[in-house]
Amino acid sequence: MGKDPDGTVSHRKVVLTCVVVVAAAYGVAGLLFGPTPESAPQAADNSYVTPPVQFPVRIPGCDIVEPPRDGGLSGVVFGVQEGYDNPAYPWFSGRRAMAMTDALRAALPADAEIAFASPRASLVFQPILGDDSRRDEFGSETDARATVLRGDRAGALRVAVRQSARPVPPCVAGALDERRALADGTVVDVQDTWYEMNRVRTLSRTATAYLPDGTVASANATDEAAGRAAAVPLTVDELVTIVTTPGLRVTVPIPPGTPDPPGRCITGLDRSPEIDEARARRMNAVLAAIPLDGLRVDRPLGALLPADWGGLCQVVRTGEPGEDALLSIQITTGQSLPQQDSPDDGTTSRRLADGAVLASRESRYGVSGPASSALTMRRSRTVTVTRPSGTQIEVTSTVAAADEPVSWALLESIAANPGLDVS
Structure with missing residues (x-):
């Protein structure tokens, strides 16, 4: 990053690269953010751009704001385990995934609908990938994704939950717009921003909650959609409601009668036409x-x-x-x-x-x-x-x-x- 005379930190374009990791079950695409070498080649047709960051800056709820950090974007395609029982994460199980799924769906606004899609794209929390030795490489979270419909508009929603013993991170310029401190000790960071990939702009809203029991829950909504008018489907306050929902906390007891997750559906190796x-x-x-x-x-x-x-x-x-x-x-x-x-x-x-x-x-x-x-x-x-x-x-x-x-x-x-x- 370079600093302009007015104090604006210009985010330069970075090349999108793809790393393929061989694993079992099925492929999932994700984005991991990390440092980008200064020597990275520039590619106008394969780039990632974020808004310029002003520093120094005051952020509501933050006593100290640290300067923005170098960051790049790399794509990752990896496999996930089909089973939920992962000994590296004893707090998580198939029944907890179903309980969290029910809590997440109940936290959506009354007029929000989940688009007709496979279970993996219907706000169902998925198995946690990898083991403890690969925690830093792939993360240690379970996530649920869906296209959310509100009236004639649609957008994407991703909610992720993990357990962490680390303290609440510092406020960093460009990483949040506001920090909220709740009465129970929960800290919530929110951001309303955008990014451009291959010169296509996507609007993005995020809320991340750091809860006293070690739960870290984040919800990100974007205007990525197909088939309807695109719009970010949830407001910042609605995302805050989701990430502070009690049923997403990793220490909350699983309600009696919560079923195990259903088995995974695969209809053979040859693709079949879609059925509406x-x-x-x-x-x-x-x-x-x-x-x-x-x-x-x-x-x-x-x-x-x-x-x-x-x-x-x-x-x-x-x-x-x-x-x-x-x-x-x-x-x-x-x-x-x-x-x-x-x-x-x-x-x-x-x-x-x-x-x-x-x-x-x-x-x-x-x-x-x-x-x-x-x-x-x-x-x-x-x-x-x-x-x-x-x-x-x-x-x-x-x-x-x-x-x-x-x-x-x-x-x-x-x-x-x-x-x-x-x-």
């Missing part, structure tokens, strides 16, 4: 009305959401609490009718009266967790119905190897229900 929200609602009503013959589920059927690779999906836990048993329903379109003859993988198939092909398969396999190389044996039953329209419904029950999956009759009654045909 109106069709999803229709099929959700069909699923909710299907009798389950006494099968215990941790949440009702009828909550299909977009899957990571297209189509729709829902995963519920079955059996008694604590049992590692899942029932998944995946619906895709644009699929070709399979050959009726059974392949060599143990699948059996038959043609239904309406021309659809129903295939059944049972298998056993081993899986290993991120912290162990030992295999855990699993057993699954899958019924797949492919219709002449190209709709394919796949219903799978997965249990421990010694347990009995959901009955073939129930799996078929779900997969073969004509109301699940997208056309």
